[in-house]
Amino acid sequence: MLALVPMYFIVAAFFLQPVDEILPGVITLVREPDFLITDYFVVGGVGAAFINAGVLTLVSLAITYALGVEFNGHTITSAFLMFGFSLFGKNLMNIWTILFGVFLYAKYHKTPLGRYIYVAFYGTSLSPIITQVMQMGDLPFPVRLALCVFTGITIGFVLPPLSTHSHFAHKGYSLYNVGFAGGIIATVVVSLLRSFGLSTESRLIWSTGNNARYFLLLAVLFGGMIFYGLATDTEGLKDYGSILRTPGRGVDFYMEQGGAPTLINMGINGITAMTILVIMGGDLNGPTIGGIFTIVGFSATGKHFRNIVPVMGGVWLASLAKTWSIADPSSTLALLFSTTLAPIAGEFGVIAGILAGFLHSSVAVYVGVVYGGMNLYNNGFAGGIVAMFLVPVIQSVLDRRARARGGLSL
Numbered sequence: 001m002l003a004l005v006p007m008y009f010i011v012a013a014f015f016l017q018p019v020d021e022i023l024p025g026v027i028t029l030v031r032e033p034d035f036l037i038t039d040y041f042v043v044g045g046v047g048a049a050f051i052n053a054g055v056l057t058l059v060s061l062a063i064t065y066a067l068g069v070e071f072n073g074h075t076i077t078s079a080f081l082m083f084g085f086s087l088f089g090k091n092l093m094n095i096w097t098i099l100f101g102v103f104l105y106a107k108y109h110k111t112p113l114g115r116y117i118y119v120a121f122y123g124t125s126l127s128p129i130i131t132q133v134m135q136m137g138d139l140p141f142p143v144r145l146a147l148c149v150f151t152g153i154t155i156g157f158v159l160p161p162l163s164t165h166s167h168f169a170h171k172g173y174s175l176y177n178v179g180f181a182g183g184i185i186a187t188v189v190v191s192l193l194r195s196f197g198l199s200t201e202s203r204l205i206w207s208t209g210n211n212a213r214y215f216l217l218l219a220v221l222f223g224g225m226i227f228y229g230l231a232t233d234t235e236g237l238k239d240y241g242s243i244l245r246t247p248g249r250g251v252d253f254y255m256e257q258g259g260a261p262t263l264i265n266m267g268i269n270g271i272t273a274m275t276i277l278v279i280m281g282g283d284l285n286g287p288t289i290g291g292i293f294t295i296v297g298f299s300a301t302g303k304h305f306r307n308i309v310p311v312m313g314g315v316w317l318a319s320l321a322k323t324w325s326i327a328d329p330s331s332t333l334a335l336l337f338s339t340t341l342a343p344i345a346g347e348f349g350v351i352a353g354i355l356a357g358f359l360h361s362s363v364a365v366y367v368g369v370v371y372g373g374m375n376l377y378n379n380g381f382a383g384g385i386v387a388m389f390l391v392p393v394i395q396s397v398l399d400r401r402a403r404a405r406g407g408l409s410l
Helices: 004-016 019-031 046-066 073-085 096-108 117-134 141-170 177-195 211-232 236-244 253-257 259-279 286-300 305-321 329-348 350-370 378-405
Strands: none
Touching: 004 019, 004 046, 004 073, 004 211, 019 046, 046 073, 046 117, 073 117, 073 253, 073 259, 073 286, 096 117, 096 141, 117 141, 117 177, 141 177, 141 378, 177 350, 177 378, 211 236, 211 259, 211 286, 236 253, 236 259, 253 259, 253 286, 259 286, 259 305, 259 329, 286 329, 305 329, 305 350, 329 350, 329 378, 350 378
């Protein structure tokens, strides 16, 4: 059933772009640099972007199935992230060396690859580095290829221990944990490249003017999720209510509530996210659809309507007070990806969620300059920083109030 999602877009691809342009478009995606922000809808065409994303998602699902990994909420999340980010950064050529590095890490520690497979899929957020290394300088092709393979394997090898360690820093209050670890790795790698005189700069390739077409395409998918969930489980709405009452930290809605309420949650969050985006004047394109798919994917492992809206509201309030517009590309992505901090709103309340979104909007817009857009999960890195900064402050205030009620002082 999960494979139906990429198949839906693969079929749609042949209606959205002339068939004879799709293969050349896919080849262009592979050859072009793809660091932030590179909209594959512009680079290779809408059909080529959907084919690229659909095939990569099907391959990742096949790998998961072949490894015998138990299906759970993280299977859903990883599949939706693979699809979403394959619309603006991941392609059929630049993810494999990172996956192989994680494979070598599992072999080195004599553990099943299935234990780290989701970290491997999330870790392909650093795939733009692979493309960039392959194209750098005037080095001979064999040298560039060797450096490319070495860089990818190294990234994949260090990713599992680093992502495990980084989780303790923010304690799960940022859902994009591998994005935080990826930001650290990208900072180190890009700093090394710059120290050898190889500069990397972020860029902006962004399509506009197609909101009506893509809104309909997505609405059919998300509406179908809601309909199927309601039609297959008479208790679906009741269990969805249980999802809404959870903070969203360290949970698996699929395992705890079942498939039907999880689908309902995913569909509602998808419609909510794209509706808010369009109302605020944003564009539906490769990067923003990737952001919407990230929200939908994490709707199986933490996000729901009550804990994403306050955070998005905080980003919107920030746009009223700061020097940029909510419709700007970077702030539009911050609006969608800020929901990595949904557990803060879920656990500490609406005001805390708004504050988290307000802070995140600034950090996400400016932190990417550190690694030149080479970490696709830029908001994961920003969200980890905000969570590390904000959560201890909130907890200290709550502890002080609790002590005061008990007649004690700090």
